[in-house]
Amino acid sequence: MLIGISASDNRGLDAKMDSRFGRANFFAIVDTENMEARFIENSAASADSGAGVGAAQLFADQNVAAVISGDFGPKAFIALKTAGIELYSYRGSTIREAVEAYKNGELRELGVSSNNGHAGFRQV
């Protein structure tokens, strides 16, 4: 499966994670089967607003099943949830670490609450 991660550079699996979802310099797409990473430059990194929605659209277009980043804004959150993409918050140093943590089940999914409190969001 494919996982999207916000990254501050594009040096393969050792690229640094960027905790800002919409304003990261690069978006990494990692295939968990073979651990191959692709990078897409974020042209909207300095956009006034809408960077988070733009990033969500980009990941949805890449058919990722999950996205890992530090902080998601409310609009990006809704967009990704609507697309049925899982969201994980993680502050690691490299994208390799992030994917490993995901694979080992160490990350907790955002927006999935035990009390079903997110009215309006599709449960995934």
Add this chain to the structure above:
Amino acid sequence: MIITVLSGKGGTGKTTVATNLALSLENVQLLDADVEEPDACIFIKPDFADEYEIVYRLIPVVDEAKCTACRKCVDFCEYNALALMLDSILVFPEICHSCGGCARICPVGAISEKEREIGKIKWDHSKRPLEFWQGELNIGEESPVPVIEKLKEHIDPEKTVIIDAQPGTTCPAIEAAIDSDYCILVTEPTPFGLNDLRMAVEVMRETGKNFGVIINRSEDEYDGIIEEYCAREGIDILLKIPFAKEIARLYSKGISFVEELPEWKPRFQELFKKIEGLVR
């Protein structure tokens, strides 16, 4: 005559200048166009008497039955206010700029527009000779410009108009300043103040506005940093407001210092005459 008061960043004394100037003049309108954080009211203490005008703007609504998920609207919207997720279009009204473009380009006519409340205009005409107007952007909204446009519709050409603009050098500040005859840039004698002033000056020059500088929290030993810059750039320094205990004390109590310190009204009146001379 319309004068807009601006500053490169918040907290430099922009509102102090706007309110004290307005309170020193006759037949004057004060417009608080810092619609995200209107604070001239702290000094003017208006009575809005439950009256207000709602500011609307148009945002797109997608008819899911007609939408073919062709994505043209998403690609068109340069503000990322639309997203295509699992064959349905999501609209993010807070970041939509109401350009109407998506509705026009949708090939199947699936997009219509509906009004959305984004802010309010309030006023108090009871404080003669001052007429006070305030724009407010609702919390969570990200585009202040339509509220500022609406506020400016209330400009009375028979009056002297003072506009308190949003700090910074982005669209909302420019929108407030664009129709004015003269702009006052308020700054402080610090390296940060100079840096923000530089950016504000750049915008003034790009928009071709007449402008001058007021130094707030002025102190002889520090003013040089602004004075040297202005001399080099050929910019007028209109006034200095000293870093004085009494002024700070009145400010903290929400009192405009022209109301308590009698020597200041004539200074602001003189400033206004000077500006009239510069504009003519």
